[in-house]
Amino acid sequence: DVKVTQSSRYLVKRTGEKVFLECVQDMDHENMFWYRQDPGLGLRLIYFSYDVKMKEKGDIPEGYSVSREKKERFSLILESASTNQTSMYLCASSPADRVQETQYFGPGTRLLVL
């Protein structure tokens, strides 16, 4: 069965802290994605990666960076957390075969920045 796991379900951080959100998939998928989900805005793509050490900016990359050192792991980094980064963060993965492949989502990390 397909599985995407995220390191924390809930996280509370202070303004200015460096924050790491980790995502691991066990399906040997090439593609991995980070989204943020906000009420009334749906899901917005932050970054995605189609291979190890490769990354592409999504629609809202400002204030975020990512790291993909191993195929199964994709990390989202908030260099200096701000209150407007309080949100739900969802990780997803998919095989690279075709554009229309299904994306498989993790359960999400709800981040509160105080």
Add this chain to the structure above:
Amino acid sequence: AQSVTQLDSQVPVFEEAPVELRCNYSSSVSVYLFWYVQYPNQGLQLLLKYLSGSTLVKGINGFEAEFNKSQTSFHLRKPSVHISDTAEYFCAVIPLNTGFQKLVFGTGTRLLVSP
């Protein structure tokens, strides 16, 4: 650029009643269409997708959707809902001319099923 509109932010319905969740999209190129569902405190999972062929697509849990190219719509339907269908539903598109799986999501519709 593509955009997806889900006009209804919330749809209340009684158990065993039919439901339709509306989705309209805007795109200058052809798109693939998806419906994802998010149950409380969970990630998203795929309900169904339209790639080509028959415009009526059947998905999991008794849901179906119909692609209407002239109206640029992809409405989701279920003839009889259950309490367990209470969730948030997201419509999404991927343009055919892109090299990446960049989903563009709507803002979501919360389905509230009451007894």
